[in-house]
Amino acid sequence: MxxxxxxxxxxxxxxxxxxxxxxxxxxxxxxxxxxxxxxxxxxxxxxxxxxxxxxxxxxxxxxxxxxxxxxxxxxxxxxxxxxxxxxxxxxxxxxxxxxxxxxxxxxxxxxxxxxxxxxxxxxAAGPIVVGGLVVDARARQASVDGRRLELTPREFDLLHYLAQRPDQVVSKADLLTHVWQIPYARADKTVDVHLSWLRRKLGETALEPRYLHTVRRVGVRLSAPEALGTSPEQGTAA
The missing domain is CATH 3.40.50.2300 (Response regulator)
Structure with missing residues (x-):
């Protein structure tokens, strides 16, 4: 019940x-x-x-x-x-x-x-750890390098969705469908704006990303900083 x-x-x-x-x-x-x-x-x-x-x-x-x-x-x-x-x-x-x-x-x-x-x-699986990033879905809290992140509900949902898929490129359409719960929506600035806010709180920028990396014309990937190398695919962030 x-x-x-x-x-x-x-x-x-x-x-x-x-x-x-x-x-x-x-x-x-x-x-x-x-x-x-x-x-x-x-x-x-x-x-x-x-x-x-x-x-x-x-x-x-x-x-x-x-x-x-x-x-x-x-x-x-x-x-x-x-x-x-x-x-x-x-x-x-x-x-x-x-x-x-x-x-x-x-x-x-x-x-x-x-x-x-x-x-x-x-x-059920407990907190997700990607490098120095910890995302706890049960408590709806996240921290990076021991510093708690003050996230809006949607920023947390976005970060959690990406953290569940480390090193995978996720399209904006997938994010709109699974994070915003808007199926069949065309990619728009909603995702770009929230990624920008999330980067700022993670202490990174589009030109100097640590966790969030945009793959041009494909989507965004969350990876631990130490796991990353320079890639020709990597483009400027939204």
């Missing part, structure tokens, strides 16, 4: 989701507004949160940022806003997935299971 917290101001939707997920073996607590949801997220320790963005007391993205400051609980944003820009902003704020209303109960149940399965597999 999965403990689910639903933060949703529409009473009709709350009743329908509680009934549907209850029939599928989940235990669902509900909150009609953001502040109540934040309190329950801390006191009840749910395994996953379903968060509406259109809440009466606080913007859902702000509520998500506040939740991320105190908890690493997985969050699926549930909203009527289906534009790609809305999706990107919610995922950048720390959501693990995004589902647009109206949706079927089976689809929601599948999303819950997929997020928990993915995060469970990521945390």
């Amino acid at each position: 999965t403990k689910v917290l639903l933060v949703e101001d529409d009473a009709t939707i709350r009743v329908a989701v509680v009934r549907a997920l209850g029939q599928r073996g989940h235990a669902v607590a509900t909150a009609p507004d953001a502040l109540t949801g934040l309190q329950l997220a801390v006191s009840e320790r749910p395994e996953i949160v379903l968060l509406d963005l259109g809440l009466p007391d606080l913007d859902g993205r702000e509520a998500l940022r506040m939740l991320r400051a105190v908890s690493a609980v997985p969050v699926i944003v549930v909203t009527a806003a289906g534009a790609e820009s809305d999706m990107v902003r919610a995922l950048d704020a720390g959501a693990d997935d995004y589902i647009v209303k109206p949706f079927g109960a089976d689809q929601l149940d599948a999303r819950i299971r997929a997020v928990l399965r993915r995060l469970g597999s990521e945390t």
